[in-house]
Amino acid sequence: MIEKVIEHIEDNKDQFIDRLKEFLRVPCISTDPTKKAEMTAGAKWVQDAFTAGNFEHDLVDTPGHASVLADGGAAGDGKTLLVYGHYDVQPTGDESLWDSPAFEPTIRDGILYARGAADDKGQVLTHMLAAESWKKIASKLPTRIKFLIEGEEEIGSPNLEGVIRGHADRLACDYVVLSDTPKFDATTPAITYGTKGMIYKEIIVTGPKQNLHSGSFGGTLTNPGNALAAIVASLRDSDNRVTISGYYDDVVELTAEERANIGSLPFDEPGYLDTMGAPSLDGEKGYGTLERKWARPTLDVNGLLGGFVGEGASTVIPAKVMAKVSMRIVPNQDPDKISKAFDEAVRRAAPKGVRVEILEHARCGAYVCPLDSPGIKAAADAMESGFGKAPLFIREGGSLPILPLFKEVLGADSIMMGFCDPNCNAHGPNEFFAIDDFINGIKAAAHFMYRMGKAG
Amino acid sequence: MIEKVIEHIEDNKDQFIDRLKEFLRVPCISTDPTKKAEMTAGAKWVQDAFTAGNFEHDLVDTPGHASVLADGGAAGDGKTLLVYGHYDVQPTGDESLWDSPAFEPTIRDGILYARGAADDKGQVLTHMLAAESWKKIASKLPTRIKFLIEGEEEIGSPNLEGVIRGHADRLACDYVVLSDTPKFDATTPAITYGTKGMIYKEIIVTGPKQNLHSGSFGGTLTNPGNALAAIVASLRDSDNRVTISGYYDDVVELTAEERANIGSLPFDEPGYLDTMGAPSLDGEKGYGTLERKWARPTLDVNGLLGGFVGEGASTVIPAKVMAKVSMRIVPNQDPDKISKAFDEAVRRAAPKGVRVEILEHARCGAYVCPLDSPGIKAAADAMESGFGKAPLFIREGGSLPILPLFKEVLGADSIMMGFCDPNCNAHGPNEFFAIDDFINGIKAAAHFMYRMGKAG
Numbered sequence: 001m002i003e004k005v006i007e008h009i010e011d012n013k014d015q016f017i018d019r020l021k022e023f024l025r026v027p028c029i030s031t032d033p034t035k036k037a038e039m040t041a042g043a044k045w046v047q048d049a050f051t052a053g054n055f056e057h058d059l060v061d062t063p064g065h066a067s068v069l070a071d072g073g074a075a076g077d078g079k080t081l082l083v084y085g086h087y088d089v090q091p092t093g094d095e096s097l098w099d100s101p102a103f104e105p106t107i108r109d110g111i112l113y114a115r116g117a118a119d120d121k122g123q124v125l126t127h128m129l130a131a132e133s134w135k136k137i138a139s140k141l142p143t144r145i146k147f148l149i150e151g152e153e154e155i156g157s158p159n160l161e162g163v164i165r166g167h168a169d170r171l172a173c174d175y176v177v178l179s180d181t182p183k184f185d186a187t188t189p190a191i192t193y194g195t196k197g198m199i200y201k202e203i204i205v206t207g208p209k210q211n212l213h214s215g216s217f218g219g220t221l222t223n224p225g226n227a228l229a230a231i232v233a234s235l236r237d238s239d240n241r242v243t244i245s246g247y248y249d250d251v252v253e254l255t256a257e258e259r260a261n262i263g264s265l266p267f268d269e270p271g272y273l274d275t276m277g278a279p280s281l282d283g284e285k286g287y288g289t290l291e292r293k294w295a296r297p298t299l300d301v302n303g304l305l306g307g308f309v310g311e312g313a314s315t316v317i318p319a320k321v322m323a324k325v326s327m328r329i330v331p332n333q334d335p336d337k338i339s340k341a342f343d344e345a346v347r348r349a350a351p352k353g354v355r356v357e358i359l360e361h362a363r364c365g366a367y368v369c370p371l372d373s374p375g376i377k378a379a380a381d382a383m384e385s386g387f388g389k390a391p392l393f394i395r396e397g398g399s400l401p402i403l404p405l406f407k408e409v410l411g412a413d414s415i416m417m418g419f420c421d422p423n424c425n426a427h428g429p430n431e432f433f434a435i436d437d438f439i440n441g442i443k444a445a446a447h448f449m450y451r452m453g454k455a456g
Numbered sequence: 457m458i459e460k461v462i463e464h465i466e467d468n469k470d471q472f473i474d475r476l477k478e479f480l481r482v483p484c485i486s487t488d489p490t491k492k493a494e495m496t497a498g499a500k501w502v503q504d505a506f507t508a509g510n511f512e513h514d515l516v517d518t519p520g521h522a523s524v525l526a527d528g529g530a531a532g533d534g535k536t537l538l539v540y541g542h543y544d545v546q547p548t549g550d551e552s553l554w555d556s557p558a559f560e561p562t563i564r565d566g567i568l569y570a571r572g573a574a575d576d577k578g579q580v581l582t583h584m585l586a587a588e589s590w591k592k593i594a595s596k597l598p599t600r601i602k603f604l605i606e607g608e609e610e611i612g613s614p615n616l617e618g619v620i621r622g623h624a625d626r627l628a629c630d631y632v633v634l635s636d637t638p639k640f641d642a643t644t645p646a647i648t649y650g651t652k653g654m655i656y657k658e659i660i661v662t663g664p665k666q667n668l669h670s671g672s673f674g675g676t677l678t679n680p681g682n683a684l685a686a687i688v689a690s691l692r693d694s695d696n697r698v699t700i701s702g703y704y705d706d707v708v709e710l711t712a713e714e715r716a717n718i719g720s721l722p723f724d725e726p727g728y729l730d731t732m733g734a735p736s737l738d739g740e741k742g743y744g745t746l747e748r749k750w751a752r753p754t755l756d757v758n759g760l761l762g763g764f765v766g767e768g769a770s771t772v773i774p775a776k777v778m779a780k781v782s783m784r785i786v787p788n789q790d791p792d793k794i795s796k797a798f799d800e801a802v803r804r805a806a807p808k809g810v811r812v813e814i815l816e817h818a819r820c821g822a823y824v825c826p827l828d829s830p831g832i833k834a835a836a837d838a839m840e841s842g843f844g845k846a847p848l849f850i851r852e853g854g855s856l857p858i859l860p861l862f863k864e865v866l867g868a869d870s871i872m873m874g875f876c877d878p879n880c881n882a883h884g885p886n887e888f889f890a891i892d893d894f895i896n897g898i899k900a901a902a903h904f905m906y907r908m909g910k911a912g
Contacts, residue, residue, distance in 0.1 A: 196671060200769040209733030214756045215652060215854025218784050219748035221734045225757025226692060229779070233689035236682060238807075277665030278677045282809035292675035300670045301681025302772055307759035308780060313656040313817035315782060316758055323685070324764060326771060328674050351694075353738035361769035398671030 030088035053132035062159035065151030078143030078453035082173035085124025086153035089116035097429035117433035118420035123179035130445035142453030182422035192416035194368035194395035196328040222353030234349035239285035294395030331368040367403035378451040386444025486544035509588035518615035521607030534599030534909035538629035541580025542609035545572035553885035573889035574876035579635035586901035598909030638878035648872035650824035650851035652784040678809030690805035695741035750851030787824040823859035834907040842900025
């Protein structure tokens with residue numbers, strides 16, 4: 001039956017492309033408060049697609065933009081999949097930088113250009129069209145498939161946790177599937193099997209009640225600027241290891257298999273360095289670049305401010321200085337424990353004579369899907385079938401707070417199937433999705449559903 | 457003869473106060489480019505006063521505001537004094553904070569309020585009027601007295617070095633005398649016998665060519681923010697000692713006599729702490745508050761900037777961060793040597809993977825007048841005669857680049873006689889000079905001239 005579904009997909013290419021174009025014409029910019037009607041139209045487009053695909057569906061309102069929930073209904077005793085995606089898109093930015101208008105999807109040389117083409121309308125639609133194709137050709141799905149398509153991903157999903165917790169029963173599944181990450185490179189699909197967590201802090205150090213003259217007062221009190229430098233510097237050692245007590249206690253070391261896999265990836269390190277423009281690569285001693293990027297916890301200064309910052313010289317002892325410092329944590333590190341240990345380390349490092357306040361702006365856990373998970377293996381096979389090339393297994397240094405949330409609330413692992421080019425300009429001008437990747441993505445999704453149906 | 461001069465001063469109080477008021481009505485704000493005419497009027501007022509006092513004088517033009525040079529002529533074989541002062545004043549700031557207009561001198565309860573009352577018109581005028589009184593009563597000065605009164609002190613004296621070097625012969629003297637520092641407290645005059653030098657640096661650390669996503673890139677390159685914190689923190693140890701190689705090599709330790717003197721001063725440490733509003737006092741281990749403030753070299757952060765400094769969280773690795781860092785150095789530390797050692801320490805502390813640039817915004821040496829200098833002793837006696845109370849010997853944590861310049865170019869030590877209240881609001885609203893301090897200052901200056909005449 002899978003062959004017929006693939007045939008159907010092949011035969012309906014043009015229709016599928018037209019439908020993606022239609023979806024892309026709706027300017028669902030969630031960050032823009034004037035686009036409320038367009039957001040509603042975007043959610044409606046998603047619902048109409050589910051109607052066309054013969055899915056039960058409804059809209060879950062939130063204080064912000066609504067989510068669409070859909071369910072293909074009971075289908076044998078295979079694994080239940082929950083496809084997560086989002087219908088909102090980034091703003092266009094400077095429209096003059098676009099070669100064709102952001103909301104007028106245009107194909108040039110087999111590439112479809114439009115805001116949302118890859119992130120995430122095009123990618124999530126692959127799963128919707130695969131499911132629709134199954135229903136059409138086989139009259140039923142090979143396994144149970146649900147959808148959760150939200151409208152607030154680009155503004156940090158402020159209401160998604162409520163939606164998931166509030167509809168946990170309806171969303172129950174064996175695996176969450178999402179296509180919101182890229183391929184490894186232009187020609188190689190990828191499965192992202194891990195993301196880092198993040199704890200974002202702001203350290204505020206205050207001393208005197210106002211800026212003081214550094215001549216008249218220097219040497220008699222603790223300078224908050226020197227204190228802050230000492231605090232921040234104390235958090236890492238010269239091997240770039242984080243010195244916070246217990247920081248590495250729960251870190252699961254990379255397995256020999258993972259290190260071998262990472263070492264075997266065709267990673268263009270000189271190209272990577274060149275993209276950044278830094279003098280050299282560096283980081284925690286004993287680990288390679290991709291290992292550090294994907295699997296080692298970090299601690300980075302994100303911002304520094306205090307005292308006199310204009311041109312030239314002003315001899316002040318600053319009354320107040322601040323540093324924004326964030327940690328990317330890895331699977332098995334407990335965000336709450338690390339957050340507390342950070343605060344303790346900062347207070348311990350603070351010299352006498354200053355006050356230290358610590359704010360927290362974000363806290364979420366890391367996520368990793370075991371590489372020996374049957375779902376991951378099935379996804380890899382499905383992608384090889386869809387793309388004609390086996391995917392690479394990669395991780396991601398960024399954070400996706402929903403993944404640990406799905407694990408916690410639904411008990412389900414998440415599988416990230418990357419169909420789009422890593423340089424697809426997801427948040428920039430001329431965002432694109434190659435037509436071949438779109439169609440191969442639909443096929444890969446169809447194959448995955450098929451395999452999950454046999455995995456009961 | 458000194459008794460008659462003092463009598464004359466006493467008899468001419470009202471006239472002297474009126475002349476000070478007249479001087480104060482000229483709004484000589486050197487920072488304000490629209491006040492060019494007023495600056496010229498200020499210089500002319502000074503010249504007219506010298507004409508009245510029967511002094512040779514002329515105007516030395518500079519690319520900025522002119523200096524007035526005056527000379528009372530040969531007078532016996534005593535010590536030649538050069539009185540340094542300035543006729544320019546600070547801006548008024550928010551005029552609504554003044555209880556009476558800044559340029560309408562007003563006396564309330566024996567206190568004269570006006571911009572420049574203390575800093576420096578009132579204080580420099582004491583010496584001018586003392587010299588005039590001598591000429592009037594004794595028909596000649598007791599010793600040779602010269603004046604250098606500039607108009608750019610409040611903008612950092614950008615042209616003063618040129619004036620001094622260009623007129624070194626005319627300015628030749630045994631001692632420079634200046635009254636541009638305060639008393640110890642409201643009731644006790646003070647001689648400031650030392651100032652710190654200053655080296656002001658800006659450390660700029662750059663890494664990637666633009667801000668990077670801390671998730672996608674964190675751990676793979678050196679974060680300039682972390683690097684800067686490490687560099688700045690490395691410059692001091694936990695005892696608040698500066699770790700720059702050789703930093704203390706040339707520092708002359710306080711003598712037992714100086715420590716005893718400093719220890720005996722009626723310093724209100726709780727009041728000092730309260731004024732600052734810091735949680736506690738702290739600084740280099742092994743030294744008291746006033747010792748650190750006046751005689752120990754320091755290293756202070758003056759400003760920090762880089763990366764994301766808005767509200768909340770933005771996960772960037774900053775491409776560029778900077779710290780302004782200044783050192784207050786003490787007598788015998790060589791500014792050039794310390795400047796170089798600082799740069800070397802910064803470069804040595806810089807981790808791999810970033811570029812470090814160091815700018816220098818200021819460099820000047822410290823100054824100290826030996827406490828056993830005959831000039832200092834004569835000045836102390838003169839102040840005791842003028843104020844009826846012996847002055848205290850204090851130092852200053854701030855920097856006066858002209859003092860080492862006078863020493864270098866003229867070979868002369870500088871004696872700083874402080875007549876005004878330390879809380880006289882020199883740069884704030886309601887600047888004041890107590891009438892008694894003004895008159896006692898004239899008397900002290902007259903006594904000092906007398907003693908210098910006998911010190912041939």
